[in-house]
Amino acid sequence: MDMERTNIRDEARALNAQLVEWRRHLHRHPELGFDTQNTAAFAAEQLAAMGVSEIKTGVGRGGLTAVIQGEKPGGVLGLRADMDALPIQEETGLPFASTEEGRMHACGHDAHTAMLLGTARLLSQHRAELKGAVKLIFQPAEEIGAGAVAMIRDGALENPKVDAIAGLHTGNFWTGASAGEIGYSSGALMASADSFTLSITGTGGHGAQPDRAVDPIAVACQIYSTLQTIVSREVPPAQAAVITVGTIQAGSAANIIPPTCTMQGTIRALSPETRTNIQNRIRDIAKGVAEAMRASASVKFSYGPPPVVCDPGMTAKLLRAAGTIVGPEHVRPVDAPTMVGEDMAFFLEKVPGVFFWHPSALKEGENYPHHHPKFTISEEVLWTGAGTMTELALTWQE
Ligand SMILES: [Zn+2]
Numbered sequence: 001m002d003m004e005r006t007n008i009r010d011e012a013r014a015l016n017a018q019l020v021e022w023r024r025h026l027h028r029h030p031e032l033g034f035d036t037q038n039t040a041a042f043a044a045e046q047l048a049a050m051g052v053s054e055i056k057t058g059v060g061r062g063g064l065t066a067v068i069q070g071e072k073p074g075g076v077l078g079l080r081a082d083m084d085a086l087p088i089q090e091e092t093g094l095p096f097a098s099t100e101e102g103r104m105h106a107c108g109h110d111a112h113t114a115m116l117l118g119t120a121r122l123l124s125q126h127r128a129e130l131k132g133a134v135k136l137i138f139q140p141a142e143e144i145g146a147g148a149v150a151m152i153r154d155g156a157l158e159n160p161k162v163d164a165i166a167g168l169h170t171g172n173f174w175t176g177a178s179a180g181e182i183g184y185s186s187g188a189l190m191a192s193a194d195s196f197t198l199s200i201t202g203t204g205g206h207g208a209q210p211d212r213a214v215d216p217i218a219v220a221c222q223i224y225s226t227l228q229t230i231v232s233r234e235v236p237p238a239q240a241a242v243i244t245v246g247t248i249q250a251g252s253a254a255n256i257i258p259p260t261c262t263m264q265g266t267i268r269a270l271s272p273e274t275r276t277n278i279q280n281r282i283r284d285i286a287k288g289v290a291e292a293m294r295a296s297a298s299v300k301f302s303y304g305p306p307p308v309v310c311d312p313g314m315t316a317k318l319l320r321a322a323g324t325i326v327g328p329e330h331v332r333p334v335d336a337p338t339m340v341g342e343d344m345a346f347f348l349e350k351v352p353g354v355f356f357w358h359p360s361a362l363k364e365g366e367n368y369p370h371h372h373p374k375f376t377i378s379e380e381v382l383w384t385g386a387g388t389m390t391e392l393a394l395t396w397q398e
């Protein structure tokens, strides 16, 4: 029995009350997008009190990085937490509910920040055993898919250069999981999330004389139907992908054929290849179908995060670390990836790493989805997230 590892589990558990206190403070004071300066200042203050060095604020505008230097030689592990909240009016009725009008931590990023602070506390007490260093990355603007890119551009992965990276998401994204478990995938855990705007141009005219017009609504219907065959007929059946058209807009009156029609949709994919293929096919189908029907079409894509793809080697290390903290029987692979997008993917594109589920669902029947005004988490398991990241930081180079 390795006493050192037992200690991390016990120390993490003993830290839970502190994690709850930090999380509740952050929950009361949510900040949006890149405007996470107070959250970052709060984290910086706590880190300074722990003796953590090289604390830099303003990395990617609202972000913060810091370094915990180990006393043994080795590589650098990045540990990332997102800090931003959502433009939602909280309806939980909790005593520590948001004090900010129209802002709420409805995705659990308050807990992520608290858990990474807890990890920093534990690691700062174990510098003697730590090989290399840990780079703490507190990022803004995850919910708008822009914070990771901004931090990378500002050098978050350099000085010291990050060799591997890890992060987690708490909550109930992983359906069927209970608080206290850890979920992983050796490959894709979450999807890419891009959107598109497809514009069709026909020729407007009188509703009673369609022969003298080119009806863009008729074209849109054909394009819509054909788009449905991309996932059903072109993506390999064992690979999930989603194309959802969320808006179709055209026209102003019953007897007028409008000149244009616009549709907007979202695309989710689990591999970079599928992501690119889907984009190409949407463009081909829009152009081809429109042309066949005497109209024209153009497609504009708006790119969100790539898929969250975990490195198998780092996943194996996570399994071992999580097993030490929550017990191997509570660490299990996800049944299927979640088709939600995550900004963490941008870090994982640059550095091999792992992203994992930290389920913190309440009792069955008491859960609201992420981004819901009544969303909340079970605080009793905050220590398992901090403990797992600490254990991973101490063992990933073994
Ligand atoms: Zn979210």
Ligand SMILES: [Zn+2]
Residues within 6 Å of the ligand: 107, 108, 109, 142, 169
């Ligand atoms: Zn989130």
